[in-house]
Amino acid sequence: MVLDSDYLQIGGIKKIISEHIKLESMAEEKGKLKESTLYCEKIISNLKMLKKLDSNSPSYDNLIASWEKRKTELLNSNDITKSVREKNKTVKSDGKGLIGQMEKEFRERILSLISDSKVKWSEIGGLEEQKNTIKEAVFFAMAQPDLDVKVPNLKNILLFGPPGTGKTTIAKAISSNIDATFFNVPVSELMSRYVGDSERIVSSLYGVAREKSPAVVFLDEIESLLRQRGDGNKNAGAVLQQFLAQLDGFSTDESFVMTVAATNVPWELDQAILSRFEKRIYIGLPDVETRKKILEIHTLKKGYQVETSIQSIAEKTTDFSGRDLSFLCSEAIRNMLRRTNRDLMKDTDRVIGGGEKVTYRVNPIEDRDFYDALLKIKPATNNEMNKKYQDWREEFANN
Ligand SMILES: Nc1ncnc2c1ncn2[C@@H]1O[C@H](COP(=O)(O)OP(=O)(O)OP(=O)(O)O)[C@@H](O)[C@H]1O
Ligand SMILES: [Mg+2]
Structure with a gap:
């Protein structure tokens, strides 16, 4: 099991490694072999730390082995030119490999949020008024006006109400009905699991959502954005700002991304979040x-x-x-x-x-x-x- 605090560390360590790879390369280009060796050692020890913390992740062993090899080459080398040549052959590609691998893992994590369970409107009993409001909002957001007018942008919907009243089911129905890609984002998990990366994950999430347009991003337990800030999660403020910016949604392309957020505790939301949701819909207990x-x-x-x-x-x-x-x-x-x-x-x-x-x-x-x-x-x-x-x-x- 990977603890939340470990995720915080993992993100930090990956950033440090990327930085060290750049510095190692610069030191070598300037012919500073000792400095270059030192960076190699730092990279190796950080990779070893990552391997310990992030046991789910593949292939740290290969990376560690390449950097060990690189270090030995540097230690044995009296000839700077040879060293540079060797490095170009081996480790430089591994350095890029590490960053590439991280990017790949990151994208895979976002893609793993996609859920393909389909729900029909007819499978949701009652809530006729709420369903009509939502259907109308989706229709006007997706269809084209016959005149060149600016249509009011309604792409953020907040669903609030007691547990088990159909909020998640409604979000899935919105998505299924327009054949959209459904990103199921449990906000509290996102905040704790990706702490080191969570600022980046928000923009990547919306980036991938635009790519997969039409898309519905379902932010479940949206109040966690504020809770974690209260709990002293240092990144939480930055993540919140990222979300708010995405909810403002000034995208220039033609993609369609709708955000549906849900909460059981609407009173925990602040004005900044609430003001981004023009539609705040009560999904109450059934009569x-x-x-x-x-x-x-x-x-x-x-x-x-x-x-x-x-x-x-x-x-x-x-x-x-x-x-x-x-x-x-x-x-x-x-x-x-x-x-x-x-x-x-x-x-x-x-x-x-x-x-x-x-x-x-x-x-x-x-x-x-x-x-x-x-x-x-x-x-x-x-x-x-x-x-x-x-x-x-x-x-x-x-x-
Ligand atoms: N209006 C409804 N019509 C039919 N089934 C419903 C309805 N509301 C809830 N359900 C049933 O209850 C289950 C839970 O609903 P859902 O997950 O959508 O609730 P929720 O409001 O998201 O709850 P929570 O706030 O706990 O996340 C659904 O899988 C569905 O079987
Ligand atoms: Mg739910």
């Missing part, structure tokens, strides 16, 4: 009608039959979020399966280990399946929290 739709999505639309009144379950699930409801349905489905396949369940080891293909029965979900599930699944938010969201919504939301 009874919406709960009914969500229950249907997680049962009927998945192919199950339901022999109970979904309306009555919806009425019994005040304060349940969409996530709580999806868990409730999964639990009810499991209850039905257990009930229906008791004979098979007696001997699961034989069934699983026996190599034979086994099918199990699927019956309609009944009242009792839901009632047993209701004993286990409880809502994750409470009234007090809801009041806090409502108050914030009244003051700051604008959809």
